[in-house]
Amino acid sequence: MSTEHRDNDEQRAFRLKARAHLQANLPPRVRGEAYLDWEDKAFVDRDRVIQRALWDGGLAGIMVPKAYGGQGLDKRFSDIFYEEALPYRLPWHFGNGFNIVLPVLLAHGSEALKTKYVPAMLRGEHIWCQLLSEPSGGSDLAGVLTRAEKRGDDWVLNGSKVWTTGGMEGDFGMCLARTDWTVPKHAGLTMFAVDMKAPGMTIHPLRLVRGNSDFCQEFMDDLVVPGDHVIGDVGGGWTVAGTQLANERAGMARGWFEGVAASVEASEITLSPEYPAFAQELGIAGDSHARQLIGEAFVIDAVARLTVQRVAGGIMRGTLPPTAGAVSSLMAARTDTRRTALLSELAGPAGVVAAAGGNGPNIGFARVTTHRIGGGTTETQLNSVSERYLGLPREADASRDLPFNQLRHNALQGK
Amino acid sequence: MDIDLTEDQRMLQDMTRRFVEDRAPIGRLRKLADGRQLFSAGEWTEAAGQGWIALLVPEAHSGFAESAQGLIDAAIIAEELGRVIYAGPFRSSAVCALAIGEAGSPEQCAAHLPALVSGEATGAWAFAAGSVRGGLAPGGVAVVRDGDGYRLDGTAAFVEDADMAATLLVSAVSPGGVSQFLVPAASAGVTVTPLDPLDSGKRIANVELAGVRISADALLGGFEGAADQFERQLQAAILLQCAETVGVVDRAFEIALDYTQQRLVFGRPVASFQAIKHRLADHVTQLEGMKAVVAHAARAVQAQAPDAAAAVSVAKSHCGRWGTEIVRDCMHLHGGIGMTWDHDIHFYVRRAVSNEALWGPPLAHHERLCQLAGI
Numbered sequence: 001m002s003t004e005h006r007d008n009d010e011q012r013a014f015r016l017k018a019r020a021h022l023q024a025n026l027p028p029r030v031r032g033e034a035y036l037d038w039e040d041k042a043f044v045d046r047d048r049v050i051q052r053a054l055w056d057g058g059l060a061g062i063m064v065p066k067a068y069g070g071q072g073l074d075k076r077f078s079d080i081f082y083e084e085a086l087p088y089r090l091p092w093h094f095g096n097g098f099n100i101v102l103p104v105l106l107a108h109g110s111e112a113l114k115t116k117y118v119p120a121m122l123r124g125e126h127i128w129c130q131l132l133s134e135p136s137g138g139s140d141l142a143g144v145l146t147r148a149e150k151r152g153d154d155w156v157l158n159g160s161k162v163w164t165t166g167g168m169e170g171d172f173g174m175c176l177a178r179t180d181w182t183v184p185k186h187a188g189l190t191m192f193a194v195d196m197k198a199p200g201m202t203i204h205p206l207r208l209v210r211g212n213s214d215f216c217q218e219f220m221d222d223l224v225v226p227g228d229h230v231i232g233d234v235g236g237g238w239t240v241a242g243t244q245l246a247n248e249r250a251g252m253a254r255g256w257f258e259g260v261a262a263s264v265e266a267s268e269i270t271l272s273p274e275y276p277a278f279a280q281e282l283g284i285a286g287d288s289h290a291r292q293l294i295g296e297a298f299v300i301d302a303v304a305r306l307t308v309q310r311v312a313g314g315i316m317r318g319t320l321p322p323t324a325g326a327v328s329s330l331m332a333a334r335t336d337t338r339r340t341a342l343l344s345e346l347a348g349p350a351g352v353v354a355a356a357g358g359n360g361p362n363i364g365f366a367r368v369t370t371h372r373i374g375g376g377t378t379e380t381q382l383n384s385v386s387e388r389y390l391g392l393p394r395e396a397d398a399s400r401d402l403p404f405n406q407l408r409h410n411a412l413q414g415k
Numbered sequence: 416m417d418i419d420l421t422e423d424q425r426m427l428q429d430m431t432r433r434f435v436e437d438r439a440p441i442g443r444l445r446k447l448a449d450g451r452q453l454f455s456a457g458e459w460t461e462a463a464g465q466g467w468i469a470l471l472v473p474e475a476h477s478g479f480a481e482s483a484q485g486l487i488d489a490a491i492i493a494e495e496l497g498r499v500i501y502a503g504p505f506r507s508s509a510v511c512a513l514a515i516g517e518a519g520s521p522e523q524c525a526a527h528l529p530a531l532v533s534g535e536a537t538g539a540w541a542f543a544a545g546s547v548r549g550g551l552a553p554g555g556v557a558v559v560r561d562g563d564g565y566r567l568d569g570t571a572a573f574v575e576d577a578d579m580a581a582t583l584l585v586s587a588v589s590p591g592g593v594s595q596f597l598v599p600a601a602s603a604g605v606t607v608t609p610l611d612p613l614d615s616g617k618r619i620a621n622v623e624l625a626g627v628r629i630s631a632d633a634l635l636g637g638f639e640g641a642a643d644q645f646e647r648q649l650q651a652a653i654l655l656q657c658a659e660t661v662g663v664v665d666r667a668f669e670i671a672l673d674y675t676q677q678r679l680v681f682g683r684p685v686a687s688f689q690a691i692k693h694r695l696a697d698h699v700t701q702l703e704g705m706k707a708v709v710a711h712a713a714r715a716v717q718a719q720a721p722d723a724a725a726a727v728s729v730a731k732s733h734c735g736r737w738g739t740e741i742v743r744d745c746m747h748l749h750g751g752i753g754m755t756w757d758h759d760i761h762f763y764v765r766r767a768v769s770n771e772a773l774w775g776p777p778l779a780h781h782e783r784l785c786q787l788a789g790i
Contacts, residue, residue: 269711295784299728299729299780304704309707314419379693382692385700386695390692
């Protein structure tokens with residue numbers, strides 16, 4: 001719903017400028033089109049062009065300070081922009097960059113890094129990714145084994161990162177590496193801005209259980225990073241990672257794809273026509289058990305959406321603590337897991353066997369992995385909710401206070 | 416319901432909480448449950464004096480609906496009543512006042528609303544067939560025209576607060592549709608048979624209407640024209656029940672969270688074990704879901720939004736399933752003490768389980784959602 005009636009003169013002028021520029025320069029939003037498809041290079045590159053078009057129209061980085069290429073405006077202008085942008089495709093492949101990297105750079109980056117990289121991102125030149133998890137472990141992020149050593153003015157990185165969204169298309173990455181092995185694990189980390197195209201960086205797509213490749217694994221062999229590309233302090237990597245993860249949770253809580261209508265504003269419950277259509281296709285729309293499954297699917301979808309909205313709104317207004325974000329993540333995980341079970345039961349054999357030549361059967365597999373593992377395993381989310389939101393005692397961690405080089409850890413995995 | 420309230424609504428919440436903690440604490444329920452005392456008419460007039468019914472009734476009939484947010488405010492009260500497993504006839508009276516205010520003639524409003532507002536009269540709504548899905552549609556009572564008036568026949572099942580009410584709101588079916596009547600409980604042919612509820616704070620009865628003759632002026636709204644009004648009342652009743660369930664679960668969870676942090680086992684608090692923490696994390700997550708969906712349903716029903724029917728069924732399914740799940744586990748988390756009569760937690764289990772089953776269990780609402788979706 002448009003809030004045009006609330007505009008003051010300055011806001012009205014901005015709205016009209018945005019409306020004209022978007023209409024002249026942005027492709028329409030196509031119903032059913034994916035937000036992301038990292039395997040389709042042309043699709044990713046089109047988002048670069050779209051971001052450039054926003055830059056050219058003075059619509060990039062609306063709340064980013066002018067000193068770093070943004071518009072220096074407040075949230076009201078951002079809301080106006082998203083209202084006007086509803087009919088158009090937005091450059092969602094920049095989601096990692098804008099939701100996570102940009103706030104981290106603004107909070108912890110040196111003046112040189114901010115001046116160089118923030119405007120480049122806003123111009124659509126750099127897609128950023130996050131180099132966090134490693135083959136040796138994901139939940140225990142502070143246990144990363146990637147080694148960074150000082151050589152002259154530069155740093156030299158060796159190790160491997162994994163589960164990097166869009167790694168193949170990434171231009172730069174924020175990479176968490178260990179710079180001191182003689183101190184406890186959280187104290188020996190440093191965050192680097194690394195060039196994904198630099199010599200020594202090898203990127204492999206990871207083939208997932210369904211055959212798709214949204215994630216990559218990277219190998220760093222004597223990758224040279226300039227000394228001034230440390231984000232935050234040397235040894236302060238865990239603080240930077242904290243900001244990073246907080247922004248990731250906040251982004252997921254408010255809706256990762258900014259500008260999609262299903263944000264905090266949209267409130268009506270809609271009963272997805274997909275479930276009834278699927279049951280009709282299977283010829284079981286009148287079956288009382290099938291109707292129970294469909295009814296429950298309606299319920300869990302609506303509850304999950306309303307919960308995410310409530311939590312996001314509560315955090316924004318300060319009526320819920322920021323730690324409530326973990327509740328949204330856990331709700332999403334439980335809902336997706338349950339929905340897959342409901343749909344599998346509804347589909348029966350049709351969920352595991354399909355006609356040859358199509359996209360293959362996938363119902364029994366749909367999102368089975370992503371929401372139990374991705375964005376933090378269900379177990380880490382359960383810990384987050386119980387420890388951070390409910391304030392219950394933290395898990396004992398024998399590794400917390402020992403020097404890292406005295407800890408047991410999984411082996412560093414070679415190529 | 417605990418976020419996004421206006422200043423006035425926060426005051427209403429605080430005042431209601433203080434009133435029920437003072438006048439209707441669990442200790443009061445315990446006396447009712449032990450059978451030593453009955454819920455008294457005086458207790459209800461004192462409660463109604465808080466304005467609980469008045470906020471649904473227009474000023475012309477002794478209420479102040481014009482300065483309240485009707486069912487949103489009523490849901491705030493219902494949630495507070497859930498926290499103490501309140502025993503008074505709030506929901507029944509509220510729904511009857513809403514029905515009469517929306518569908519009644521000026522004479523009916525004048526005859527019934529001021530007494531409902533003051534608490535001198537209480538409401539009861541009778542309509543259901545005794546089946547699992549009976550709580551969602553009229554079907555227990557049939558009506559035929561009888562001279563200038565009407566005749567009612569049948570049995571309305573599981574009627575809340577029927578034994579307290581001097582006037583029953585009866586929804587009855589005939590081949591042409593749904594009609595509603597205000598029936599004096601003392602009418603010839605009316606038999607109220609109290610049942611023995613699991614929930615010690617509830618009064619539930621079957622209401623038999625055997626050839627009950629009523630005059631034309633007992634008709635509320637149009638003959639065979641009350642289907643939409645019935646749905647509206649149903650939404651209000653389910654909303655208020657779900658809001659109550661939120662209060663029940665919220666308080667039971669507080670009690671369990673507190674206990675498991677105080678209670679030591681193997682030298683540590685019970686709540687420090689991951690097996691317990693993870694359960695509590697799931698519970699609070701689904702409880703947030705209950706609060707989110709009930710807050711949405713309150714706004715939707717109050718605004719008569721297009722998704723109001725779906726919203727109450729989503730709320731009822733979710734609150735029904737998780738209310739029971741969470742509160743049963745809250746009892747479990749107390750270990751042996753939770754199995755004793757002297758601990759309060761069983762009152763919460765009784766209310767949660769009853770609320771899941773009455774006004775349509777989740778499976779009845781799943782079916783209703785399919786119908787709303789057009790299949």
